[in-house]
Amino acid sequence: xxxxxxxxxxxxxxxxxxxxxxxxxxxxxxxxxxxxRIGPLEVRLARDPAEIAAAQTIRFRVFFDEMGAxxxxxxxxxNRDTDGFDAVCDHLLVVDTSLEGxxxxxxxxxxxxxxxxxxxxxxxxxxxxxxxxETLMARHTGRRFLELGRSCVLPAYRTKRTIELLWxxxxxxxxxxxxxxxxxCASFPGxxxxxxxxxxxxxxxxxxxxxxxxxxALDARFAPMDxxxxxxxxxxxxxxxxxxxxxxxxxxxxxxxxxxxVDHDFATTDVFVVLPVEAISDRYINYYGADAQRFxx
Numbered sequence: 150x151x152x153x154x155x156x157x158x159x160x161x162x163x164x165x166x167x168x169x170x171x172x173x174x175x176x177x178x179x180x181x182x183x184x185x186r187i188g189p190l191e192v193r194l195a196r197d198p199a200e201i202a203a204a205q206t207i208r209f210r211v212f213f214d215e216m217g218a219x220x221x222x223x224x225x226x227x228n229r230d231t232d233g234f235d236a237v238c239d240h241l242l243v244v245d246t247s248l249e250g251x252x253x254x255x256x257x258x259x260x261x262x263x264x265x266x267x268x269x270x271x272x273x274x275x276x277x278x279x280x281x282x283e284t285l286m287a288r289h290t291g292r293r294f295l296e297l298g299r300s301c302v303l304p305a306y307r308t309k310r311t312i313e314l315l316w317x318x319x320x321x322x323x324x325x326x327x328x329x330x331x332x333x334c335a336s337f338p339g340x341x342x343x344x345x346x347x348x349x350x351x352x353x354x355x356x357x358x359x360x361x362x363x364x365x366a367l368d369a370r371f372a373p374m375d376x377x378x379x380x381x382x383x384x385x386x387x388x389x390x391x392x393x394x395x396x397x398x399x400x401x402x403x404x405x406x407x408x409x410x411v412d413h414d415f416a417t418t419d420v421f422v423v424l425p426v427e428a429i430s431d432r433y434i435n436y437y438g439a440d441a442q443r444f445x446x
Contacts, residue, residue: 185314207259216415264328276298279419281365336418348387403423404422
């Protein structure tokens with residue numbers, strides 16, 4: 150998924166129906182859930198099931214209508230991208246306050262956040278169907294992991310400002326929940342990794358997580374990323390070919406797992422991102438944190 154997406158296929162956790170769910174695990178900490186603001190755009194948490202349903206509708210429009218993912222019969226019947234994790238996640242929303250209408254009509258983007266408390270309720274993290282993250286977390290007991298996913302923005306709002314606002318909100322959220330590590334799957338469009346040979350090879354050769362942070366795709370789903378020899382890669386063209394979200398992670402200091410995974414349901418090629426908070430460049434902490442700090446208390 151080319152435009153600001155993090156998504157994978159999964160089996161729904163037992164006992165979790167594909168409904169809109171509650172207002173989120175953090176909703177009680179702030180009356181309005183506000184986590185950031187740039188001009189007329191605000192980033193905040195969904196406050197009720199209606200706002201979560203609106204986020205799911207945007208996800209459907211982007212993932213299925215626009216990008217060609219294959220919905221299940223249940224998802225297609227309601228025109229909302231829903232799954233069992235929605236009820237245990239917080240839903241970050243981008244809201245254009247200059248638009249007319251109700252609050253749900255002003256939602257123009259969303260990002261799904263699965264904190265440790267939600268993962269415990271679900272029994273697992275979402276990306277465990279593609280990558281061996283259990284071994285990663287076992288090496289870092291005591292650290293709090295946040296999984297990022299289902300990121301999408303309506304076409305008119307796919308700008309640098311919107312990306313900056315999302316990161317401002319995520320940073321404030323991480324401060325509130327004392328998150329130590331961010332992780333998740335980032336997606337390249339299409340199911341042919343070779344179509345992204347230079348970009349994937351750049352990540353595999355130069356940006357792979359090492360030592361205690363190493364993560365590998367599950368053997369049954371592993372596809373190689375080193376599709377070109379190291380010496381043949383041109384950094385400029387490799388970076389230019391990457392989805393904006395992947396480049397954003399790189400700028401923050403993220404590293405990537407070994408191997409990618411083809412997700413036929415969402416028509417994407419997924420890579421795993423791991424970003425310890427202490428690895429984020431001071432430059433970006435100062436950039437995003439200066440404004441986000443007001444919303445982090």
